Amino acid sequence: MSDGKSKAGATDWGLPGLDFAKLIESCQISGVDMKALLDMEKNNIDALIEVNRSTYESWRDLMARQAEVFQETMKAIAAETSNEAVAGRRTEIARQGFETALANMRQLAETATEQQKQTVEILRRRFEEGMAAMRVRGGRT
Secondary structure, eight states: OOOSSSTTTTTOOSOTOOOOOHHHHHHOTBBBBBBHHHHHHHHHHHHHHHHHHHHHHHHHHHHHHHHHHHHHHHHHHHHHHGGGGGGGGHHHHHHHHHHHHHHHHOOOOOHHHHHHHHHHHHHHHHHHHHHHHHHHHHOOO
Protein backbone atom coordinates (compact mmCIF):
# COMPACT_ATOMS: atom_id res chain seq x y z
CA MET A 1 0.00 0.00 0.00
CA SER A 2 1.14 3.50 -0.68
CA ASP A 3 1.57 6.01 2.11
CA GLY A 4 -0.10 8.62 -0.13
CA LYS A 5 3.12 10.55 -0.59
CA SER A 6 4.63 10.82 -4.03
CA LYS A 7 8.10 9.33 -4.31
CA ALA A 8 10.74 10.85 -6.57
CA GLY A 9 10.45 9.27 -10.00
CA ALA A 10 7.29 7.41 -9.03
CA THR A 11 4.61 6.98 -11.65
CA ASP A 12 1.31 8.44 -10.44
CA TRP A 13 -1.57 6.95 -12.33
CA GLY A 14 -4.24 8.36 -10.04
CA LEU A 15 -5.23 4.98 -8.59
CA PRO A 16 -5.44 5.23 -4.81
CA GLY A 17 -4.10 2.30 -2.84
CA LEU A 18 -1.90 1.04 -5.65
CA ASP A 19 1.85 1.53 -5.31
CA PHE A 20 3.34 1.15 -8.77
CA ALA A 21 6.89 1.45 -7.46
CA LYS A 22 6.40 -1.75 -5.45
CA LEU A 23 4.59 -3.39 -8.34
CA ILE A 24 7.48 -2.62 -10.67
CA GLU A 25 10.01 -3.93 -8.15
CA SER A 26 8.12 -7.21 -7.89
CA CYS A 27 8.04 -7.70 -11.67
CA GLN A 28 11.71 -7.40 -12.53
CA ILE A 29 12.62 -9.31 -15.68
CA SER A 30 16.22 -9.59 -16.72
CA GLY A 31 17.02 -7.10 -19.48
CA VAL A 32 13.66 -5.32 -19.28
CA ASP A 33 13.41 -1.83 -17.82
CA MET A 34 9.94 -2.12 -16.31
CA LYS A 35 9.83 1.53 -15.26
CA ALA A 36 10.64 2.68 -18.79
CA LEU A 37 8.03 0.27 -20.14
CA LEU A 38 5.39 1.60 -17.74
CA ASP A 39 6.38 5.19 -18.50
CA MET A 40 5.95 4.49 -22.21
CA GLU A 41 2.50 3.00 -21.61
CA LYS A 42 1.57 5.94 -19.39
CA ASN A 43 2.56 8.26 -22.23
CA ASN A 44 0.32 6.23 -24.57
CA ILE A 45 -2.59 6.56 -22.14
CA ASP A 46 -1.90 10.28 -21.71
CA ALA A 47 -1.97 10.70 -25.51
CA LEU A 48 -5.31 8.88 -25.69
CA ILE A 49 -6.68 11.08 -22.91
CA GLU A 50 -5.54 14.16 -24.85
CA VAL A 51 -7.18 12.84 -28.03
CA ASN A 52 -10.43 12.11 -26.19
CA ARG A 53 -10.46 15.52 -24.52
CA SER A 54 -9.76 17.28 -27.81
CA THR A 55 -12.42 15.24 -29.61
CA TYR A 56 -14.99 15.89 -26.89
CA GLU A 57 -14.34 19.64 -26.94
CA SER A 58 -14.53 19.74 -30.72
CA TRP A 59 -17.81 17.84 -30.89
CA ARG A 60 -19.24 19.94 -28.08
CA ASP A 61 -18.35 23.10 -30.00
CA LEU A 62 -19.70 21.60 -33.21
CA MET A 63 -23.02 20.70 -31.57
CA ALA A 64 -23.29 24.17 -30.03
CA ARG A 65 -22.67 25.74 -33.44
CA GLN A 66 -25.29 23.49 -35.04
CA ALA A 67 -27.80 24.59 -32.40
CA GLU A 68 -26.95 28.24 -33.10
CA VAL A 69 -27.40 27.72 -36.84
CA PHE A 70 -30.76 26.05 -36.28
CA GLN A 71 -31.95 28.86 -34.00
CA GLU A 72 -30.78 31.54 -36.43
CA THR A 73 -32.51 29.80 -39.32
CA MET A 74 -35.76 29.39 -37.40
CA LYS A 75 -35.72 33.06 -36.36
CA ALA A 76 -35.08 34.18 -39.92
CA ILE A 77 -37.88 32.00 -41.27
CA ALA A 78 -40.29 33.25 -38.60
CA ALA A 79 -39.39 36.87 -39.33
CA GLU A 80 -39.80 36.44 -43.08
CA THR A 81 -43.08 34.54 -42.93
CA SER A 82 -44.64 37.14 -40.67
CA ASN A 83 -43.95 39.85 -43.22
CA GLU A 84 -46.76 40.00 -45.82
CA ALA A 85 -44.69 42.22 -48.11
CA VAL A 86 -42.42 39.29 -48.93
CA ALA A 87 -45.18 36.98 -50.16
CA GLY A 88 -43.96 37.34 -53.74
CA ARG A 89 -40.33 36.76 -52.76
CA ARG A 90 -40.74 33.31 -51.24
CA THR A 91 -38.48 31.73 -53.87
CA GLU A 92 -35.73 34.28 -53.19
CA ILE A 93 -36.09 33.78 -49.44
CA ALA A 94 -35.88 30.00 -49.87
CA ARG A 95 -32.76 30.37 -52.05
CA GLN A 96 -31.09 32.63 -49.48
CA GLY A 97 -31.97 30.21 -46.70
CA PHE A 98 -30.54 27.32 -48.71
CA GLU A 99 -27.30 29.21 -49.42
CA THR A 100 -26.96 30.15 -45.77
CA ALA A 101 -27.53 26.54 -44.71
CA LEU A 102 -24.87 25.35 -47.20
CA ALA A 103 -22.37 27.93 -45.93
CA ASN A 104 -23.03 26.87 -42.34
CA MET A 105 -22.68 23.17 -43.21
CA ARG A 106 -19.39 23.92 -44.99
CA GLN A 107 -18.14 25.71 -41.87
CA LEU A 108 -19.16 22.77 -39.67
CA ALA A 109 -17.45 20.30 -42.03
CA GLU A 110 -14.27 22.38 -41.95
CA THR A 111 -14.39 22.41 -38.15
CA ALA A 112 -14.78 18.62 -38.04
CA THR A 113 -11.93 18.18 -40.54
CA GLU A 114 -9.64 20.40 -38.48
CA GLN A 115 -10.43 18.36 -35.37
CA GLN A 116 -9.59 15.15 -37.19
CA LYS A 117 -6.26 16.66 -38.26
CA GLN A 118 -5.50 17.59 -34.64
CA THR A 119 -6.37 14.08 -33.47
CA VAL A 120 -4.14 12.46 -36.08
CA GLU A 121 -1.31 14.85 -35.14
CA ILE A 122 -1.56 13.89 -31.45
CA LEU A 123 -1.47 10.19 -32.31
CA ARG A 124 1.36 10.64 -34.85
CA ARG A 125 3.45 12.55 -32.33
CA ARG A 126 2.95 9.86 -29.67
CA PHE A 127 3.75 7.11 -32.16
CA GLU A 128 6.99 8.87 -33.13
CA GLU A 129 7.91 9.33 -29.46
CA GLY A 130 7.28 5.64 -28.82
CA MET A 131 9.33 4.59 -31.83
CA ALA A 132 12.20 6.88 -30.77
CA ALA A 133 12.10 5.38 -27.27
CA MET A 134 12.19 1.87 -28.71
CA ARG A 135 15.19 2.78 -30.90
CA VAL A 136 17.02 4.20 -27.87
CA ARG A 137 16.27 1.06 -25.85
CA GLY A 138 17.26 -1.13 -28.79
CA GLY A 139 20.62 0.58 -29.00
CA ARG A 140 21.36 -0.20 -25.34
CA THR A 141 20.90 -3.95 -25.65
